[in-house]
Amino acid sequence: VTFWKRQLPGILVFVVGILLVVQYYIPHPWSSEVLGESNRWVRIIQNAALLLGVASLVGNHYRKIARKQAGFGYSYIALFFFLAMVVFGFATGISAPREIRETVTIPAGIATGGGEVPTDVDVESGFALSLMPALGKPLPNVTLRGKVDGGQTVALSDDTPVQLDATGKLILVVPPNTSGEPVTVGLFLKEDQSIGYWMFDTFKVSMEASMYSLLAFFISSAAFRAFRARSIDATIMLIAAIIMMIGRVSFGEMISRIFSKSWLFFPKACEWMLNVPVTAAKRAIFIGIALSVIALSIRIIFGLERSYLGRGE
């Protein structure tokens, strides 16, 4: 047990740690393969461990419901949508609908006299086809129709996508035209979105966006609390914040005229603050972090730091 829980992890951390440090200085393809392979292993382990996460999530919500803990109603919703997403995701897929854009030129002869133009565009079931203007070309003022061998012809338009009733290469059916010019049209094929993708796009993406947008309100409330001149430090920060805010808004230049002859007093002060004190502080923090990362890595690689292995201090 001691070997499996203490020595083996320590040996693995040492060997892999040293290997990956050395790998950074070796450009040979073998070295890249070592890195690529280790990254693949990480991904495999992460994905395998996802099952643990799923078990934890379901178990946690199940317990909340069983014990009727505070807010257990939300657990019903979480489990319902979790199951729905799993079922529809596996059944219909969650990939974004594919889009294909092609340009087809109808030769002058057919454009004038009418006829059929075979294309290389593959029409599949579930794809809706519409016309779009090719680059720098207007759409022809005649109704183009499309079909696949053995199928019905359908009228194509730029505003209503249509589905063809067969799978195969698209054939354009061109009515006679008097212009005598070759015609170039764009074809736009878009796959129907799956229910899984629709759920992802409609619920998750929009809810996450809403959550993110809360940040604006939280910044205001945090700023209100922070910008109270209770000490010298807070007062300096308040003054810096005022200059920064005025320098960043459109009427900052107008206000600059009150304090200075230059229109750019506040924008320039704001730029100076960002480029000099803020950058200097950031770099100091970065240097400290870089050295700390080296120190922590050495502690971990040489087995001095073992808290992360579940061994306390």
Added chain:
Amino acid sequence: MRVASMMNPRAAVVMFSILALAALAPLPAATPALPLIDVDAYDLPGDRGDAIALSWPAQERDQEQAQYVVSIAASADGPTTEVLRFNATSRFESDEPKYFGFGTPIEARHFVIVEAVEKDGEPAETFCKVVLYEGEGPEAVEVAASPIVSAVPEPNWFAAHKTNNLILALLTSGFILFFIQRATKNPDIFIRKLAGLEAIDEAVGRATEMGKPILYLTGYHDIDRVSTMASVNILAHVARKVAEFDSRLVVPNKWSITMTVCQEVVKEAYTNAGRPDAYNPNEIYFIAGEQFSYTAAVDGVMVREKPAANFFLGTFAAEALILAETGASTGAIQISGTDSTFQIPFFVVACDYCLIGEELYAASAYLSREPKLLGSLKGQDAGKFLVMAALLIGTVLVTINQLLPAESLTLMWIKHFFTAF
């Protein structure tokens, strides 16, 4: 575009065919009447063996309206492919300090890197030709050309351009190992107080008195990030305190592996504190895998369970302020620590204590008081001293350099020693 749209399509097809045939034609021998470009082709140093380098002296006719065209082929008489076309006044060796350094005088030579051709899926000997054209479009005239030159790409075992990086890494690591070794002999090491870490006892004690849980978050990233490991190390100490105070610890996770590691760490901490029975693995759980789903779920936990203390330690992104402000609104004592510079101001504002940057990484050594770990902090300080000395000396030298008529090469070398490639 206008010309193209007016062109007869048949004529365009014919023209395209001629151009395609011209591109597939064997490499023509350099026209004797044209000036020769003296091109050196050699294996690109410090690479994985899939590219070759070409260099040649700047030509008298290099000017804004002239351009170089580099073509490659798999054999001396094989079909060529144009791989590079650039203005004749650009791409010099001086633009590539990675290969030619900053300090040495660089003759005005052009330098380009070309991906080698492949034979049987492996990079192979690549034949190249460089031609200088004057003028634009169809009026361009060939004014100089190189003979066909070739080079065989070879994989390298050391990236020489990372030598300065290696020296600095070895130096810093040497300092750290030296001070670790020294700490074992002289364990009495002074470390300045970190208010955020001193407040851990206060936070856990407060939670115990109030009978409310303690919330601990390890950040946005998985366990493969050093910041998450640093956070997990602190968790071990916090969990031990929680076990000793007989309080309750809740650790919602964004990553499954981190969750498993946290479970193991907390379990061990409870065992070390003599309270293995108090450990509840269900309190360390996976809550959501996406950034804002995770944020919303953790906010829900804060609002419903109203923890008395919140710990936000690790790397955080846009969710930092949302979490910290929600925590502040519930009246919890909040201790944060992050290495993401954009989030530090948010944490400083919204939390009671904030560990800034390196303090997060130093926390486990600080809390354990283990001499070896504290020794590594001293080693870090030595590294900082080195950087500060370099900054100071560098600033003085660069200032002196500005006053000198010509830039000194030694000073240039020192100035650029810290440049990373």
